Amino acid sequence: MQRKILIVEDESMIALDLKLILTKAGYQVCGMASSVPEALELVSAHKPELVLLDIYLKGSKTGIDLAHILTERNIAFVYLSANFDSGILDKAKATQPYGFLVKPFRQNELLITLEVAFYRHQNSLESKIRNQKAFENTVREIISDTGDQDQKFLRVISSLQQYVPFDYITITKISPAQNRKVYTTFLRIGFNEYQQIGTIEFLNIARITNEEMKVLHPDSGAVTKLEYANGIDFHRDNQSNRLRKLVAKTFDLHSGLKLPVLATDGNIYAVSFYSRKDEGYNNDHLTFLSYANQTLIPAFDNTWSSKFETSPFEEATSTGFSYVVPANVPVADKKIIGNSHQILTVQDMVSIVAPLDTSVLILGESGTGKERIAKSIHQLSSRNKQPLVIVNCASLPANLIESELFGHEKGSFTGALERRLGKFELADKGTIFLDEIGEMPQELQVKLLRVLQEQEIERIGGKAPIKINVRIIAATNRVLEKEVEEGRFRLDLYYRLYVFPILIPPLRERKEDIPVLADHFIAYFSAKIGRKVNGISNEVLDQLMSYNWPGNVRELEHLIERSILLNSGPVLQQIFLPKLYSSALNAKPSEELLKSDEQNSRDHIVAVLRKCKGRVSGAGGAAEILDMQPTTLHSKIKKLGIQKEDY
Known part of the structure; x- marks a missing residue:
């Protein structure tokens, strides 16, 4: 047909x-x-x-x-x-x-x-059907489980996260026959960890009294139909709903989705999903929940736990507990550190896309950890027993990049003394990570587009195309839309790569992750260097929190390593921020204070050389501490213009 x-x-x-x-x-x-x-x-x-x-x-x-x-x-x-x-x-x-x-x-x-x-398109339709069936099977398993009722209820709630992501969720149980309304609310605080927000917790966080809460609650509004609102629309809708407006302000929420579920006993479950993202919800979520509504009826009927019930019209109750729910999706790499809503979103997306063969485009500034995300996707995929080949497009010489990527036959050009397999062939059945894809020359962009479309390559000097089975993950710190607009990046290639974009937020936009990142790096480098450092002072933490981090997580990593090297006690009492950084904790760094990765790298190497008294190789030398070959370190010292008088 x-x-x-x-x-x-x-x-x-x-x-x-x-x-x-x-x-x-x-x-x-x-x-x-x-x-x-x-x-x-x-x-x-x-x-x-x-x-x-x-x-x-x-x-x-x-x-x-x-x-x-x-x-x-x-x-x-x-x-x-x-x-x-x-x-x-x-x-x-x-x-x-x-x-x-x-x-x-x-x-x-x-x-x-x-x-x-x-x-x-066909795969998208099949994916939606698979998601619906997977959720139905998950709920069926939860209901039939012999575990505690409250744990089963928590598992139902957390199982929704993969399909309708939320940072905050409220489920109100309305019993018309009894004229009774109770609700339960959870705040997401980790990848699979949720904090129940009881009445007292909410009153304390929102800084209102129980009497004020009682006044707000009657105009909370009924959930009568499946609908969502994002950004401006969400906040505009909340103007006539004082409780939702307060909830959004208290937990920094910017989009919401409402779902009514009519139970078999006549009760109504009004589910409200909230997200901190401006564009948290779309029609795909409505489509999924239209189907899932029938699945949630037996789920709530069979797992609703009175343990989590609370009501503003009764005596204020407190829970004060957080719950770790067994994850029903692959858990992202533990080296993806942080519990901010931005980094949790990244972990969610990694868990969703990893089992698929979809191309992924990772976007973010230098130093945000794009390579770590690519490795996590590969490790959680079915290709994890096959190679992950990493290519930095920015570091390949323009005259050799085609040969590096696609290989060449013997004698195909001057200097081609033997056949060479390219990176794509080496990654066959595995994954290739094309870092800094925005640096790729336009003539190579055309060939990469054909590889994506046809899943075949041709060696330089080759006589026939070679079929390959490679998953492509690309990354860039450039704004590709701007590159497209200015004619430096092909629009069709951009769309072919932009199948599943993951945006890594800069560290300055998720400063709540700095303490846990600092603890992680302190534990890692103190063990690696052999120093007993187990914490940082409050003054140092204040400085870390006030700094703008132009080099992102990589800069924080280098700073902690350098500070441990120059520290003599068990607690970091001093850190060594860039010299131009203002000592005023609340001052915002100006543009001239923002150092490049190269400048940060130079500072880091100089600090290590000073600690090692200029010794590069041998036990305890700078090369050993920096975990690189002495010849590589000598090259870096020369490239960065480091002189003996600098250390």
């Missing part, structure tokens, strides 16, 4: 060319439209399986407007465009297209993109 495709393109010549190519390739073109109203008529009449969609169309509406409608109707679409800017790119990205073609494009690129789009 021919697959039906609708072409929405305002340039008739391009539309006719597309129709000719698609017809010859065996597709059925069910229509051509040049505006959104015209396209909607054809969609209703012919129900296409996929739409080729230009962004700029005739009339007041754009292809992005049409994309939102196609998403609601579960129709796949691929963007066509030659003109774009960062604003349009952001809007297009938010619609989650199944592909992107940059005009002009080759016939083969079009056909491959369509095949990939159909595959991804």
